[in-house]
Amino acid sequence: MTPADCVFCRIIDRIEPATIVFEDDTAISFLPLPADRLADGHVLVLPKRHLRDLFEATQADLDATIHAVRRVADSLREALGATGVNILNASGQHSDQSVFHFHFHVVPRWRGDGLRTWPAGTSTHGARGDVAGMIRHHFSQRTTPNDGPTRA
Numbered sequence: 001m002t003p004a005d006c007v008f009c010r011i012i013d014r015i016e017p018a019t020i021v022f023e024d025d026t027a028i029s030f031l032p033l034p035a036d037r038l039a040d041g042h043v044l045v046l047p048k049r050h051l052r053d054l055f056e057a058t059q060a061d062l063d064a065t066i067h068a069v070r071r072v073a074d075s076l077r078e079a080l081g082a083t084g085v086n087i088l089n090a091s092g093q094h095s096d097q098s099v100f101h102f103h104f105h106v107v108p109r110w111r112g113d114g115l116r117t118w119p120a121g122t123s124t125h126g127a128r129g130d131v132a133g134m135i136r137h138h139f140s141q142r143t144t145p146n147d148g149p150t151r152a
């Protein structure tokens with residue numbers, strides 16, 4: 001997908017309308033479409049630079065985007081009176097990512113708001129065995145962190 005095909009890039013370029021609530025040099029935040037909102041005040045936060053997902057993000061991309069997530073989360077507490085937030089992201093094949101421009105959902109929470117944060121049940125597919133050992137082995141073989149596009 002090129003940025004011209006990306007609805008989030010079109011919002012950033014003001015080609016598509018959106019209700020923008022925050023913007024700085026590197027990140028932007030706007031409301032999802034009404035049918036996609038989990039709560040009043042649910043917002044998306046994303047880097048202005050087109051990245052498909054977490055696996056294309058550099059340290060600088062992450063620093064800028066998470067800093068914007070924090071600023072927006074503060075606004076949900078201070079402006080809306082939220083008592084907490086959930087921060088959601090989907091990245092990579094089979095993660096249920098629907099728009100392939102890296103983004104976080106920031107969902108304000110209140111006592112008794114009826115949202116369920118954690119899905120019930122457990123995954124029936126994926127790695128089996130000593131998963132902690134496999135992850136530790138990965139890190140023991142790697143001398144530098146990822147900082148740029150990686151694809152599984």
Ligand SMILES: [Zn+2]
Pocket residue numbers: 003006007008009010049050051100101
């Ligand atoms: Zn994009």
